[in-house]
Amino acid sequence: MLTIEEMKQLLEKSLAPKRFKHSVHVYETALELAAVHELPVEKIAVSALLHDCGREVPTKESAAKADELGIAIDEVERSQPILLHAKLGVYYAQQKYGVTDKEVLDGIAYHTTGAAGMSTLAKVVFLADMLEPGRDFPGVDELRKAARKDLDKAMLMAYSNTVRYLLDGGLLIHPHCIDGYNELIRLQKKQD
Template sequence: MDYKQAVDKLSHTLSPKRFSHSLGVSRTAAELAARFGENIEKARLAGLLHDCARGIPSNNLLQMAESFDIVMNDVERCQPVLLHAPLGACLAQKEYGVDDPHILRAIALHTTGGRDMSTLDKIIYVADFIEPGRDFPRADKLRSLALQDLDAGLLACFDQSIHYVIDQNLLIHPATIEGRNYLLLQK
């Protein structure tokens, strides 16, 4: 399936707001890829499909994840919305014909991040935060930072995510902590 076909199919499976967000992430990912020497088409497609499982109701996510043999931890069982990322990678492969493991990994990591992220993984994680439709406090600062230095932008996005999760009194996914710590240890 080519990009245009994926856009058409996705437009019928996501809400208009989520679809607009996905288009914004796709454009932002392509811009970051061009800036940081990553394959633009891979970034564009991963950005488009990153939330392809986001329209699945939370009460179905656990069951679907089990049907795809996705290994879940306690945080994901308590907060099934986090499963939309690894489940999205499965759906990108099954429903959209994506067979590139780099694209699938970037989709799978876009919500929690993780240890030793590739440039594409970082781009999709960051693009999800900074696409033009995002208007949370500090969004403009994150955009500016990410366009200058991808790792600094990623670190700031990890921090933003952790602060948000704490403010919402939710569980922090261990992959987010591991990704943040790994990034800091590499500096």
């Protein structure tokens, strides 16, 4: 596996400048969350930095590229190919950056849709992607505060924001998003 610095150099060559800057901000935000929650940073750092490495493939070409690589695509992803950058990211993380750790790869795979059974690492990457300094949407400051206190409560807030955004835009909601939301609601109800 490449070092973080080698990954940054390769990523900078592979992504548009704005996307690379976003990736670095997600990396920095994930490290901040890891520090707050006293989590080991090595895997989080790699997953956060590479979360968008699949964006080197333009969205309009992502379904064809996934088909070419033998990556399974579901109906929602085929209808909204922007989601495919996560699966392509897993492929590139393995093939181009030498990542073999399943937890790191899952953080990349689920950073867009979320999912049930996400590891703490995957939750940090998901939230860091949504909360990095370049993000500005109604409720982002409350979400940033929540993420520093309780990752699961922040995930619930993030899922709610995502679902509202998708509904307002008339977009499909990936089943992984619903599964992740439902899992956390069930856990919350057991604790109440």
